[in-house]
Amino acid sequence: MSARDDTLRAALRWTEPAGRSIEAVNDLVSAPLLERGRWSWRVWWLAFAASLVLTIVMAVTIVWLFSKGIGIFGNNTTIVWGFPIANYVWWIGIGNAGTLISSMLLLMRQHWRASINRFAEAMTLFAAAIAGIFPILHLGRPLYFYWLVPYPNTMTLWPQWRSALIWDFWAISSYLLFSLLFWYVGLIPDLAALRDRAKSSTARTMFGIFALGWRGSARHWHTLHVYHTTMACLGVPLVIALHSVVGLDFAASLMPGWAETIFPPYFVVGAMYSGFTMVIVLAAAVRWGLRLQALITVEHFEVMAKMLLAASVIMTLSYAAEWFSAWYGGEHAERRLVAYAFGGDYGVLYWLMLILNCAIAHAFWSATARRSVATVVIIAILINVGMWLERMLIVLNTLSHGYAIGMWRTFVPTLWDVLLLFGSLGFFALLFLVFSRALPVVSMHETRRLLSAETQQ
Amino acid sequence: MSALLVADFENAGTLLKTARQAKSAGYPLADAFSPFPLDGMPEILGETSTRLRAWMFVGGLAVAALAYATEYWSAVHAYPIDSGGRPLHSWPAFVLFPFAVAIFGAALAGFIGLLVNCGLPRLHHPLFDIDGFERATQDRFVLALHAPAHDPDKRTMVAWLKRAGAANVWELEW
Numbered sequence: 001m002s003a004r005d006d007t008l009r010a011a012l013r014w015t016e017p018a019g020r021s022i023e024a025v026n027d028l029v030s031a032p033l034l035e036r037g038r039w040s041w042r043v044w045w046l047a048f049a050a051s052l053v054l055t056i057v058m059a060v061t062i063v064w065l066f067s068k069g070i071g072i073f074g075n076n077t078t079i080v081w082g083f084p085i086a087n088y089v090w091w092i093g094i095g096n097a098g099t100l101i102s103s104m105l106l107l108m109r110q111h112w113r114a115s116i117n118r119f120a121e122a123m124t125l126f127a128a129a130i131a132g133i134f135p136i137l138h139l140g141r142p143l144y145f146y147w148l149v150p151y152p153n154t155m156t157l158w159p160q161w162r163s164a165l166i167w168d169f170w171a172i173s174s175y176l177l178f179s180l181l182f183w184y185v186g187l188i189p190d191l192a193a194l195r196d197r198a199k200s201s202t203a204r205t206m207f208g209i210f211a212l213g214w215r216g217s218a219r220h221w222h223t224l225h226v227y228h229t230t231m232a233c234l235g236v237p238l239v240i241a242l243h244s245v246v247g248l249d250f251a252a253s254l255m256p257g258w259a260e261t262i263f264p265p266y267f268v269v270g271a272m273y274s275g276f277t278m279v280i281v282l283a284a285a286v287r288w289g290l291r292l293q294a295l296i297t298v299e300h301f302e303v304m305a306k307m308l309l310a311a312s313v314i315m316t317l318s319y320a321a322e323w324f325s326a327w328y329g330g331e332h333a334e335r336r337l338v339a340y341a342f343g344g345d346y347g348v349l350y351w352l353m354l355i356l357n358c359a360i361a362h363a364f365w366s367a368t369a370r371r372s373v374a375t376v377v378i379i380a381i382l383i384n385v386g387m388w389l390e391r392m393l394i395v396l397n398t399l400s401h402g403y404a405i406g407m408w409r410t411f412v413p414t415l416w417d418v419l420l421l422f423g424s425l426g427f428f429a430l431l432f433l434v435f436s437r438a439l440p441v442v443s444m445h446e447t448r449r450l451l452s453a454e455t456q457q
Numbered sequence: 458m459s460a461l462l463v464a465d466f467e468n469a470g471t472l473l474k475t476a477r478q479a480k481s482a483g484y485p486l487a488d489a490f491s492p493f494p495l496d497g498m499p500e501i502l503g504e505t506s507t508r509l510r511a512w513m514f515v516g517g518l519a520v521a522a523l524a525y526a527t528e529y530w531s532a533v534h535a536y537p538i539d540s541g542g543r544p545l546h547s548w549p550a551f552v553l554f555p556f557a558v559a560i561f562g563a564a565l566a567g568f569i570g571l572l573v574n575c576g577l578p579r580l581h582h583p584l585f586d587i588d589g590f591e592r593a594t595q596d597r598f599v600l601a602l603h604a605p606a607h608d609p610d611k612r613t614m615v616a617w618l619k620r621a622g623a624a625n626v627w628e629l630e631w
Contacts, residue, residue, distance in 0.1 A: 158531035196591035
């Protein structure tokens with residue numbers, strides 16, 4: 001089978017007839033940006049208002065936190081991490097999937113990424129940026145967070161390079177900036193197309209400035225292709241390093257249940273798992289809200305459902321490895337911790353987490369379930385809740401039940417904990433809604449290329 | 458002052474075929490423009506080599522070296538902390554920071570290289586004056602040839618382009 005037959009089959013599989021010409025792709029993707037009058041935006045405005053309210057809630061919580069200190073959270077002298085760090089791990093996990101889709105699927109030549117990589121990369125940027133806020137909010141003296149940066153200062157202090165906190169700081173900031181470049185470079189040809197389609201001079205000027213004068217010459221495309229594939233090769237180790245570092249925040253400690261060598265890969269898989277669920281939810285929202293059924297098809301949901309199923313099995317194996325190493329290692333505190341996880345203060349949540357993360361994805365053995373967008377979205381949301389519980393429980397179980405029995409405590413979240421979590425979700429939604437009205441959510445040039453096999457016949 | 462003949466085509470196949478024929482006929486190809494990358498076009502135009510990856514490697518390596526040097530100097534000389542007798546130069550713990558920033562450094566070096574290589578940003582270009590060139594970023598496939606100096610040769614080339622399937626042929630002086 002020739003490469004062209006392969007592309008042709010992909011074009012037929014991953015698009016519907018309504019989106020199967022170059023001009024159809026241009027029109028479908030640019031309509032929300034250039035011809036906004038084509039449909040009513042009432043739902044968008046309602047969603048915008050709701051997410052704005054939540055964003056304000058987040059801002060108020062942060063102001064309250066900065067004036068009162070972390071005592072407003074449920075954290076205590078034993079459970080020092082609580083919600084902020086669990087939220088951080090959850091958000092950074094979501095922030096990983098965009099690069100998974102952009103880089104790994106690009107290197108694996110998976111054609112279906114063309115219609116989902118753009119908004120998945122945007123999701124990555126927003127989620128990683130939100131994740132980056134949480135460790136700072138969790139500091140006792142957040143105003144000194146910049147001490148993590150090595151800069152010559154009057155105190156002649158330097159960062160402690162052996163600390164996982166420093167690794168975190170650099171991994172997140174490198175990842176954020178890297179993702180921004182990756183995303184922006186992929187946007188340039190689409191911005192140029194929007195510049196050339198725009199009817200109003202404001203739109204033409206704005207898109208034109210950010211398109212940098214892109215002309216789509218052979219030299220441009222060749223350079224972009226080299227850059228993009230090289231970035232993909234770099235992105236995969238970076239994203240794995242990033243989440244491994246998050247795993248090391250736990251594994252480099254000496255706590256039962258944390259000091260495990262499996263943590264870095266286990267965290268990476270967990271990140272892909274929860275990130276993919278978020279991609280599915282956003283794919284469904286974008287597909288419905290921006291009328292992109294012809295480009296984001298049922299086939300996309302089916303293949304992403306398969307990814308979830310595979311990730312679910314790997315997650316189950318990771319949990320089993322945790323239990324096994326506790327039992328096989330024979331350390332008393334480790335064994336006690338596993339028993340505590342199943343039957344202790346948060347036992348109900350642990351069982352719920354296991355059902356959500358390990359059991360429900362098995363519905364995807366059925367093709368009917370995989371091909372129902374509603375089913376895939378509902379299961380994805382449930383899994384994402386399960387993944388949040390997992391991060392929460394990793395923090396809570398170990399800290400509640402460490403080596404020193406006299407220090408055992410339970411954690412009860414406060415209203416502020418909950419407000420900050422939902423506020424951050426609202427902020428994420430706000431950013432995404434603005435993105436969906438300001439920039440093309442589907443990569444036009446990559447979709448055009450997918451369709452090129454047809455047009456070259 | 459040089460002159461270009463710019464022709465646009467309906468589809469990618471015709472553009473590629475025409476470019477190939479023009480090359481074998483000895484016509485001086487200037488550039489080709491398309492709404493998506495065309496397989497084979499860089500080879501026809503002889504644009505296959507780029508030093509971008511080498512630049513990215515050098516950029517990444519330089520940033521990594523700087524990061525490691527900062528760690529070494531600050532941890533061993535400027536601010537030594539004896540933490541449980543661990544060596545001041547704890548290289549295994551020092552690897553991650555250079556690694557992460559090196560990847561960003563390579564990405565940034567590549568981005569700068571990309572701009573330099575493509576001659577961007579350049580918000581205006583004489584080609585944009587052609588009424589119809591705007592479709593090259595959307596759905597048309599455009600070929601640019603260096604126009605011959607003499608008018609008869611030029612007319613032959615225009616006729617040849619039309620025969621090859623060009624919808625429009627424009628002449629551009631710049």
